[in-house]
Amino acid sequence: MKRAVSLRRGLLGMLTEVAFAGGLIGVAFLISWLFFVGH
């Protein structure tokens, strides 16, 4: 049980990290698009 909880936490933690990196990349794409449209 304890091992399962630990595994679930690890997996969710990993997904949180990947989601953060993906979000940052998405915001950066938005910035480049805004610069291009603004230009």
Next chain:
Amino acid sequence: MIRRVWREDFRIIGYYTGLVTIGVGLLMVIPTVTSLVFREWASALDFAISVALTLLVGYVLALISRTKNTPGLTHAMVIAAGSWLIAMVLSGVPYMLSGHMKSFLDACFDTMSGFTTTGLFLLQDLDHISQGLNMWRHLLTYVGGQGIVVLALTFLIGSTGGAFKIMVGEGKEEKLEPNVRHIAVLIWRISLIYLGIGTVVLGLIAMANGIKPSLAFFHGAYIFMSAWSTGGFAPYSQNMLYYHSSMMEIASMVFFILGSFNFALHYTIWSGNRKEILRNVEIVSFTITVLTTFSLVCLALMQRGVYPNAVALFRRGFFQLVSGHTTTGQSNIYARTFVREWGPLGMLATTIAMAIGASAASTGGGFKGLRMGIIVKGIATDIRKLLSPERAVVTGHYHHLHDNILSDGVVKSAAVIVVLYVLIYVVGAIVGTAYGYPMVDALFESVSAGSNTGLSCGVTQAGMPVLLKIVYIFEMWMGRLEFLSVFTLFGFIATSVRSMRVRKAAA
């Protein structure tokens, strides 16, 4: 008053340095096996000789200085700084034997660049080196990112009282667990889990891009090791440009962003405290500085009309910028493109991003987001003090794993390290400019070396002046170990010489 140096001090330093050297020798078995698998007999022999030599040096060093005493703080700092120098020299042997280096200094440059996760290289004809040597290059960055002392702690040293101090000397000062061996195991567990996932993901993308399956997963492993350790090496001289794959670039970008995180942050998030990623001062600082410097890059590239659409602007501009900010150094443009197309503003924005760098206790370099955040908070607190009534008590706080009080001592320590980084950046830039390189190019390359990034605008090549190579080696070494252990090593050498003179005079 500085204490005297005794024979036992040399024993402790020699014994632990010997153990770390044995660790490096055992690591060389992996590229030896890789060479055997690919039937590269000459390369396998190069590595067999290097394994034998490194194990011999490590074993003799540990044997002649065998001791049961544990290291104190001074010993730990000297062991950390000294181990990296010995590892640099011995790891250069297979490079030299491969016939792809012009001099042993160049081999040392490449191994120091590998261990410090910088990514600059002087190796000749990279596109035709053996798989064994390619494995060794990427393994150096992967192990260097985690810290070679962390590796030795995990497998050889165990839980001695002084082990945590050696880790601090190597720039990994976060105490995640009471037991130092557990900290080392945790760091390795996080890195190995991501290694498995990264190799599969990047290997599949490589296969989809037409690389044959037997090689695709090696490419996946190489690119992952380079990205996660914020190293910047790639199997071919064109670096990420070789793959012409936006999927490969995005996957690699995700891994080097994650690799630039503090190991303590990974541990906290993996332990269930997922909100920490939005509150941590390093991540907040990193997000703000990445988006600000990227806006400057966009401005520079739009002014010069370099890219025809938003996708191209994002793909080249953001990859390069975030590769610089996380101190990775992977590149999807040619080195001279910085000078010819990006121009001074684009290069300056990337230089600032490289100078700030990644998180503390991560695989990355630079003066770190934690220090940046602390200094900015310190300035804000000082302004609040000036605006408050004289009797008011104003206290600053910052959130790193938990809420911390921002004392003057914390701000001062952060500022001192930042000043030291700026100093090595400036010294490297002055030497480069003195040799006739344009100032912007010299500063860019110096910051890239000192922050352990590895992006190049074309200064780093085998024909560059010898002194500049030596300066960059020192920048990479000092930048990676964050100065204190290097200064302690110099101080220890000076004290040893003085102690010997005193003893001679007394005799």
